[in-house]
Amino acid sequence: MRRRHQGRGELRNKHPPPPNPHPHNPPPNMFRIDQPITARGGPMPPTTDHLHAFIAGLPKAELHVHHVGSASPRIVSELAARHPDSKVPTDPEALVDYFTFTDFAHFIDVYLSVVDLIRTPEDVRLLTYEVARDLARQQVRYAELTITPFSSTRRGIDERAFMEAIEDARKAAESEFGTVLRWCFDIPGEAGLEAAEETVRLATDDRVRPEGLVSFGLGGPEIGVPRPQFTPYFDRAIAAGLHSVPHAGETTGPETVWDALTHLRAERIGHGTSSFRDPELLAHLAEHRIPLEVCPTSNIATRAVRTLDEHPIKEFVKAGIVVTINSDDPPMFGTDLNSEYAVAARLLELDEEGLARLAKNAVDASFLDEPGKTRIKDEIDTYTATWLAP
Numbered sequence: 001m002r003r004r005h006q007g008r009g010e011l012r013n014k015h016p017p018p019p020n021p022h023p024h025n026p027p028p029n030m031f032r033i034d035q036p037i038t039a040r041g042g043p044m045p046p047t048t049d050h051l052h053a054f055i056a057g058l059p060k061a062e063l064h065v066h067h068v069g070s071a072s073p074r075i076v077s078e079l080a081a082r083h084p085d086s087k088v089p090t091d092p093e094a095l096v097d098y099f100t101f102t103d104f105a106h107f108i109d110v111y112l113s114v115v116d117l118i119r120t121p122e123d124v125r126l127l128t129y130e131v132a133r134d135l136a137r138q139q140v141r142y143a144e145l146t147i148t149p150f151s152s153t154r155r156g157i158d159e160r161a162f163m164e165a166i167e168d169a170r171k172a173a174e175s176e177f178g179t180v181l182r183w184c185f186d187i188p189g190e191a192g193l194e195a196a197e198e199t200v201r202l203a204t205d206d207r208v209r210p211e212g213l214v215s216f217g218l219g220g221p222e223i224g225v226p227r228p229q230f231t232p233y234f235d236r237a238i239a240a241g242l243h244s245v246p247h248a249g250e251t252t253g254p255e256t257v258w259d260a261l262t263h264l265r266a267e268r269i270g271h272g273t274s275s276f277r278d279p280e281l282l283a284h285l286a287e288h289r290i291p292l293e294v295c296p297t298s299n300i301a302t303r304a305v306r307t308l309d310e311h312p313i314k315e316f317v318k319a320g321i322v323v324t325i326n327s328d329d330p331p332m333f334g335t336d337l338n339s340e341y342a343v344a345a346r347l348l349e350l351d352e353e354g355l356a357r358l359a360k361n362a363v364d365a366s367f368l369d370e371p372g373k374t375r376i377k378d379e380i381d382t383y384t385a386t387w388l389a390p
């Protein structure tokens with residue numbers, strides 16, 4: 001049962017902020033959990049300003065964030081203006097309403113209307129570079145960006161030009177922002193085995209596969225898209241040295257997560273939200289330290305979960321599962337990674353050290369090389385120690 005924070009002592013903060021100069025308002029570090037939270041542009045989660053400031057400067061890694069899904073309102077409206085035939089609004093304000101979804105199928109329709117805006121290699125490079133800039137602004141040192149190359153090549157973008165565009169943006173982002181990007185190529189499952197074949201070819205043919213590719217996923221609707229059919233494609237991707245990270249249990253039950261584990265040999269699970277309904281699955285995920293890529297606000301925006309307070313993230317932590325925090329499609333869901341950490345702080349009742357642990361979970365669960373992991377974790381520890389120093 002979630003306790004209401006009564007004040008400083010509850011935050012286990014060794015060095016609480018100075019006494020509140022305005023006794024009539026709640027102390028700065030007090031969780032005000034009476035505020036309604038909406039997934040779409042509602043008030044920021046009632047995490048304290050103190051923790052918000054900590055999160056903003058905390059070095060982070062993001063493992064579950066989509067390429068097209070991260071296109072900022074500015075980028076989307078700029079691309080929409082280039083393509084007047086598109087139904088996507090050209091006004092960033094109108095985009096907020098456009099990015100309000102009645103259900104998951106509606107989300108996919110809107111998502112694909114944005115995919116339709118990405119028509120040239122220049123569009124791809126601009127999008128990728130700007131996404132990296134937005135990540136860097138949130139102190140993201142490392143991100144595994146999920147890209148669906150099939151959706152772009154089938155819309156006429158040349159595959160080699162596509163790979164050149166993302167690689168060019170990746171190298172520019174690393175040298176200009178210090179943000180390391182790696183790619184996950186995912187199969188849009190609803191597009192079936194044709195999409196699976198094309199995706200695994202692009203991911204394993206040394207003549208096209210990009211240097212930054214580390215993992216292989218499966219996205220799109222889960223309903224009516226059973227996971228076992230994709231086993232041969234995941235086998236080929238794994239044989240080529242890629243890590244398996246399919247979405248599962250986002251809009252279907254725990255059996256889809258089991259399928260992702262047993263048939264697709266998942267090393268991490270995208271969402272895994274419905275796992276809480278199967279105690280055996282929770283125990284398996286914990287025992288085999290299979291991380292969940294938890295995207296709290298995404299689950300609300302796509303109606304996979306009714307309210308944040310009902311999100312099963314607490315059950316995952318209680319079961320001993322490795323939980324990572326991610327934003328999925330941040331502008332589409334009216335959020336960003338920092339806001340997702342603030343949501344996690346509220347739902348899990350975390351202080352700075354708890355938030356630093358979450359950030360290190362993501363680094364440990366990433367496919368970055370060991371020296372890179374050590375570097376980011378050391379930075380997280382130094383930042384946290386400096387923040388908490390008297």
Ligand SMILES: Nc1ncnc2c1ncn2[C@@H]1O[C@H](CCC(=O)c2cccc(C(=O)O)c2)[C@@H](O)[C@H]1O
Binds near residue numbers: 147186187219250
């Ligand atoms: N939370 C999410 N959960 C699941 N997926 C998510 C999530 N966020 C983003 N995605 C992405 O949505 C796309 C869906 C694309 C798709 O379904 C589709 C169907 C038929 C044809 C085509 C086409 O391209 O012709 C595409 C995937 O690329 C996936 O990476």
Ligand SMILES: [Zn+2]
Binds near residue numbers: 064247270
């Ligand atoms: Zn996703």
